[in-house]
Amino acid sequence: MEPDFWSDNAKAQEILRRKKFVDDRISAFAGLQKAMENLEFSMELWEMEPDGEVEAEISEQWDKFTKDVENFKIETLLDGEYDGNNAILSVHAGSGGTDAQDWAEMLYRMYSRYGEKKGYKVKLLDMQEDTEGGIKSATLLFEGLNAYGYLKNEKGVHRVVRISPFDSSGRRHTSFASIDVMPEIEDDLEVEIDSDDLRIDTFRSSGAGGQHVNTTDSAIRITHIPTNIVVSCQNERSQHQNREMAMKMLISKLVELKEQKHQDNIKNLQGDYSQITWGSQIRSYVFHPYTMVKDHRTGAEAGNVDKVMDGDLDYFINEKLKQR
Numbered sequence: 001m002e003p004d005f006w007s008d009n010a011k012a013q014e015i016l017r018r019k020k021f022v023d024d025r026i027s028a029f030a031g032l033q034k035a036m037e038n039l040e041f042s043m044e045l046w047e048m049e050p051d052g053e054v055e056a057e058i059s060e061q062w063d064k065f066t067k068d069v070e071n072f073k074i075e076t077l078l079d080g081e082y083d084g085n086n087a088i089l090s091v092h093a094g095s096g097g098t099d100a101q102d103w104a105e106m107l108y109r110m111y112s113r114y115g116e117k118k119g120y121k122v123k124l125l126d127m128q129e130d131t132e133g134g135i136k137s138a139t140l141l142f143e144g145l146n147a148y149g150y151l152k153n154e155k156g157v158h159r160v161v162r163i164s165p166f167d168s169s170g171r172r173h174t175s176f177a178s179i180d181v182m183p184e185i186e187d188d189l190e191v192e193i194d195s196d197d198l199r200i201d202t203f204r205s206s207g208a209g210g211q212h213v214n215t216t217d218s219a220i221r222i223t224h225i226p227t228n229i230v231v232s233c234q235n236e237r238s239q240h241q242n243r244e245m246a247m248k249m250l251i252s253k254l255v256e257l258k259e260q261k262h263q264d265n266i267k268n269l270q271g272d273y274s275q276i277t278w279g280s281q282i283r284s285y286v287f288h289p290y291t292m293v294k295d296h297r298t299g300a301e302a303g304n305v306d307k308v309m310d311g312d313l314d315y316f317i318n319e320k321l322k323q324r
Helices: 009-048 052-075 097-117 147-154 239-270 305-309 314-322
Strands: 087-093 121-129 135-143 156-163 172-183 198-203 219-224 229-233 283-286 292-295
Touching: 009 052, 052 314, 087 097, 087 147, 097 121, 097 135, 097 147, 097 156, 097 172, 097 305, 121 229, 135 147, 147 172, 147 314, 172 239, 219 239, 229 239, 283 305, 292 305, 292 314
Parallel strands: 156 283
Antiparallel strands: 087 135, 087 172, 121 135, 156 172, 198 219, 219 229, 283 292
């Protein structure tokens, strides 16, 4: 290591991040090679002396090997600057009252289940419930390797078509909710926050109750006055922890805003830029008159909408990653 390696901390951290990315891929590839050797050995045994038990073992090894190869291919696509980071995902109900708020709550559950199935630690940071039912918004933290890399493309408008459980006439309704995703960033040397630019408010957690609601005035809302970005956190154990988490969220938002401005400049030069609106959903979830989930960016479809709503999102997420 060069003597002046740490003279530029940001550059040093980027080099270490890239090194870890390469080291992880080398280790994963070595694991695949070992698995292939074991599979070849099992096949040689079976050829010398065919046996039903060995054949079943080969079939099991093959299924696992092909799945691991596919996962390896997907992980090689997670090479963005923040892809390895934890992810902060927010759900916001669209216009449409209780139907939209119920849909937002369904998405909140879907992503919670997805995180659990991936082995991530999923933490609820903030939730705004409604007395009529459903949620106005919720923010989740996904802690685990590549959480942001996998979830980043979920950002956008999600549409549901179903028979409304709130309509006594049993009519079909269309509702919308938006998903926002950003990486959790501990600190970013390129983002400077002046304390004079912050308005910090404390409040009591809102909502209908439950284990996540804090009953003291320890919830924190931070407004970044120059950009009008507002972040809040109410589910940590103390005001100090809520403030610390809210500051992380603000830093992540400011980094995201900076990156978005850069991307907008590129897209404007290319003459190809379209704003996400409520009429340009990225994915539709149809419960009636048939069942289907369709991603409008990749064309990926699945007929078992209940399975998707239970967090089975790998197919859609992987198809979008492959599309880049």
